[in-house]
Amino acid sequence: MFRPITAPSRRLPVLLRTVRLPRPRSAHSSPAGQHDAWIRTRRILQYGLGGVLAIAFSAVAYYEGAHLYIEHVDMKPESDPEVKKWQWDVVNSEWTGDSAKGGTDPALGYRARHILHAAWSAYTDEAPSASVIIEDPAQSQSIHVVDSRLQQTEHHLWNAILLAEKKLAKSELNPSSFMILLLRHAAVSEQIGVGPFPRLAKEDYERAWQYSSDPTYRQFIAWRLGDLDHRMGHDTDALFWWDRSSRLAQEVNQKGGAPPTGIFRIPQTPLAQRILSSVLVSRSAYLAASGKLKDAQTLEESALELLRSIPFPESIASASPPQALHALYLLQRSSLLSIHLAEVLHAQRRPVRFSMQWLASAAESSERVARILTNSSHADTQKESTGPKNNKLLPVYTGSYSMNNSASALLRDARRTAAEAWNMMGILHEDHEGLKSRLAFECYQRAVNWAGTVKESGKDLQAADDVLDSDWKIYWANYQRLKNVQERPNPKMSK
Numbered sequence: 454m455f456r457p458i459t460a461p462s463r464r465l466p467v468l469l470r471t472v473r474l475p476r477p478r479s480a481h482s483s484p485a486g487q488h489d490a491w492i493r494t495r496r497i498l499q500y501g502l503g504g505v506l507a508i509a510f511s512a513v514a515y516y517e518g519a520h521l522y523i524e525h526v527d528m529k530p531e532s533d534p535e536v537k538k539w540q541w542d543v544v545n546s547e548w549t550g551d552s553a554k555g556g557t558d559p560a561l562g563y564r565a566r567h568i569l570h571a572a573w574s575a576y577t578d579e580a581p582s583a584s585v586i587i588e589d590p591a592q593s594q595s596i597h598v599v600d601s602r603l604q605q606t607e608h609h610l611w612n613a614i615l616l617a618e619k620k621l622a623k624s625e626l627n628p629s630s631f632m633i634l635l636l637r638h639a640a641v642s643e644q645i646g647v648g649p650f651p652r653l654a655k656e657d658y659e660r661a662w663q664y665s666s667d668p669t670y671r672q673f674i675a676w677r678l679g680d681l682d683h684r685m686g687h688d689t690d691a692l693f694w695w696d697r698s699s700r701l702a703q704e705v706n707q708k709g710g711a712p713p714t715g716i717f718r719i720p721q722t723p724l725a726q727r728i729l730s731s732v733l734v735s736r737s738a739y740l741a742a743s744g745k746l747k748d749a750q751t752l753e754e755s756a757l758e759l760l761r762s763i764p765f766p767e768s769i770a771s772a773s774p775p776q777a778l779h780a781l782y783l784l785q786r787s788s789l790l791s792i793h794l795a796e797v798l799h800a801q802r803r804p805v806r807f808s809m810q811w812l813a814s815a816a817e818s819s820e821r822v823a824r825i826l827t828n829s830s831h832a833d834t835q836k837e838s839t840g841p842k843n844n845k846l847l848p849v850y851t852g853s854y855s856m857n858n859s860a861s862a863l864l865r866d867a868r869r870t871a872a873e874a875w876n877m878m879g880i881l882h883e884d885h886e887g888l889k890s891r892l893a894f895e896c897y898q899r900a901v902n903w904a905g906t907v908k909e910s911g912k913d914l915q916a917a918d919d920v921l922d923s924d925w926k927i928y929w930a931n932y933q934r935l936k937n938v939q940e941r942p943n944p945k946m947s948k
Contacts, residue, residue: 523570527577530555531855539775540724544673546855548573548637549630558630565616572609575602576641577854597647607645610638632664639677655681669724672701676728680735688739695732702729717759723779730760730786737793746797753794760787769825774849778860781822785863788822788870791815795877805881812881816874816899822867823903826850826860844868844906844917865919872904872920876928879935888938897932904928 531542548569549558557566583601617634620626639657642650658678665671675698683691702725703718717733720726733756740749765780766772772780795811823829828847845851850860879896886893904925905914916925 523573524556524566528556528573533775533853533855535773535775536853536855538723539779540722541775541778541853541859542855543669543724544636544640545858547633549633558627560620560626560630561613561617562620565613565620568609568613568616572606572613572637575605575609578602595648599645599647603641603645607638607641607650610634610641614638628664629667632661632670635661635664636670636674643677643681651681651684655685668701668704669722672698672725672728675701676732676735679732683735683739688743691739692736695736698732699729702726702732717755719759719763726763727779727782730756730783733759734786734789734793737790741793741797741800746801749797750794750801753790753797756790757787757794760790774847774853775856777825778850778856778863781825781867782859782863784818785822785867785870788815788818788867788874791818792870792874792877799881805885809878809881812874812878816871816878819867819871819874820903823864823871826864826867868903868917869920869924872900872924872928875900875903876931879931883931883935888935890935891939894932894935894939897928897935900928901932 528548531537531546536542549561557569559566561569584598585601585604586596586598614631614634617626617631621628621631635657639654639661642654642657655678658674658681662671662674662678665674675694679691679694679698682688682694699717702720704721717729720729733752737749737753737756740746740752760783763783765783766776769777769780791811792815795808795815798811799805799808826846827844844864846857846860846864850856875896879893879900882890882893882896901914904917904920905928906917907913908915914929916922
């Protein structure tokens with residue numbers, strides 16, 4: 454898939470057709486006529502050459518102007534003090550160089566910096582996305598369809614890394630700049646998420662760990678390595694990295710042993726709080742899937758207690774957008790932990806009401822996250838067969854490069870979690886009350902509303918862009934099955 458940068462292939466010369474000019478009519482042309490013809494020919498050549506040079510100069514000026522604009526305007530450092538206070542600019546908006554200055558590191562050199570500008574343009578392109586087909590060289594007859602913008606971004610970043618490696622070998626580049634470049638490439642590879650890209654992202658994070666000494670970055674890298682190892686089936690390595698990330702986030706001495714089970718310290722920084730909450734969600738899912746139900750329950754109850762102990766703004770409306778996004782992030786993580794706890798309790802055959810309570814809490818919290826991010830009212834999400842009216846992020850988040858990606862991912866997760874929680878509640882109601890359960894039908898309806906979006910016809914629903922087709926088929930099948938039962942006439946009533 455990846456090839457080092459090579460010199461462009463040499464082009465063969467083009468053979469031009471020879472044009473034979475007619476001879477002058479008179480063999481005895483006057484010297485004055487020959488002089489005038491030469492003057493006219495020289496002027497034509499001068500004007501033609503001048504036009505060519507003007508066009509070439511304009512093209513070069515436009516090209517360099519575009520790169521200067523990206524460097525000094527598009528890639529300018531985050532200036533909002535609230536965004537920086539809540540650390541949304543860390544990792545999210547860094548490409549290389551000093552985050553306080555923005556742009557790219559001059560030590561990368563002219564070519565690498567221009568390649569990074571091309572990567573930025575591809576990544577932030579708002580044109581309708583297209584798809585490209587890639588082949589996995591590690592697996593025969595394995596092809597994947599990926600977003601062309603992500604593929605182009607990854608390709609440019611990889612080429613920039615190849616050039617940066619040469620600078621790094623000569624000690625001409627700061628290792629921190631190279632580390633940020635690796636993190637950016639790893640993040641894009643994770644977004645692609647198919648074929649060889651998860652493995653490449655893991656390799657990037659492992660290299661970034663070697664070049665980083667800052668605990669802020671190391672806890673982030675360890676978290677991502679844990680998730681990627683778990684995804685690849687390397688659970689022992691995943692637990693190792695999750696433990697490292699958790700220790701760093703809590704500022705626990707790694708040589709002093711792990712903290713007692715179920716006891717966590719509140720991290721001091723906002724980013725560490727978000728990372729620790731995400732690590733706890735990952736470990737919770739792993740323990741539950743591994744059948745370690747008691748350990749999972751202990752972890753989930755302690756993690757929920759930790760998240761409840763972190764100060765929450767008295768009013769989201771009065772909080773700044775960066776602070777609100779931070780609070781909503783932690784609230785969404787508590788929703789995921791609540792779903793995990795409900796599943797673990799049900800697997801242990803505990804009374805159904807306990808699972809119901811945790812599922813209701815998860816659904817309520819995720820719905821709140823989605824409504825705040827989109828400024829939707831509670832009524833917008835309750836109407837049958839319409840789905841939520843507003844699925845778009847607030848402009849305050851879409852207009853911020855540092856917060857846009859995180860807010861978009863949070864909205865996607867909140868919608869998915871709300872749908873999953875309502876669907877699970879519907880299953881529990883149906884199991885205990887039968888097909889005629891009105892509560893089960895209403896739960897399935899809510900799940901469909903959160904997972905679906907209105908078709909162009911304006912009537913029926915279809916899966917939202919960020920909802921998996923496999924999940925949508927389950928939600929829709931449950932909803933349609935009970936809807937048919939609910940609408941079926943009662944034989945006793947017909948008599």
